[in-house]
Amino acid sequence: MRAIRPAEEAEALPRDPAAEARALRASVLGSLRRRDQRHKGELYVDGLLTAPGRKTMRNLAASTDERAAEQSLHHFISCSTWDxxxxxxxxxxxLDRLLAPRAWVVRPLVIPKTGRHSVGVGRRFVPQLGQVVNSQHGYGLWLASGAAAVPVNWRLSLSGDWLDDAEMRQRAAIPDSMDEGAARAPAVDMVLESAGWGASAVPVVADAREEALPALVEAFSGAGLSFLLRIGGGTGLLAPNLSAGRSRVAAGSATLLAELARSQRRPVEWFDPAGPGLPRTSMVALLPVRLPGGPGARRR
Structure with missing residues (x-):
């Protein structure tokens, strides 16, 4: 298989990024009906792009020439009724038009916090860090091309403490429709919502080692989405039996099935975007698998 250089697959970034950014800002904020809300939105976006240091309301307001900007921006973000x-x-x-993305990349987000008042904050074990961290946890969805990757959607993950405590729910304005069932799969909800926005249908790429894999596969398959998921080595799978045994199906962990498929490996050339541009070669085996107990539609 021939490798594709990043330059071949990437759409070039706009020649005038500042002009494109202004046009995109005007288009996005154009959905706000009230002129004062559109103006506050412009101040907020400009502050995010230009204010140095932490993006607090005070710092964002300081980058404007308007009096009482801090209060009006805080109200616009925290209390206003715009959707x-x-x-x-x-x-x-x-951004889909500008970037021509090759994939939607879904990633978990861990936001460390020192206090306990931010919405969704709590102490939780973070596998990537190997320790318990006081933090917010969420998910983001990026449109990714060979030239750039930008976030377009995100979700906070809410624990039972935030959902069960009436005072905390009221303080954080958590809607009554948000229960533990709705909060159990924020990554799935985020992707399915994004799929209804009219952007290009490209594969969803996600690290699913810490996710409920059957629910993820069922939801994405049911929505007609292509996807590429990273799974843990201990994930149980079914695959065609490549040995001389009587059974036509082999059951085992992903690690075991990968070992059984070693004889099917073929060299594939590829280019590492972070490397010097020279081709690299990996041995890759293509093995159709499915989840145990699931219908054929779950085969991947």
Missing amino acids: WSPLRARLARG
């Missing part, structure tokens, strides 16, 4: 969903949809469609 964020149409803005994210316009953002996704605009």
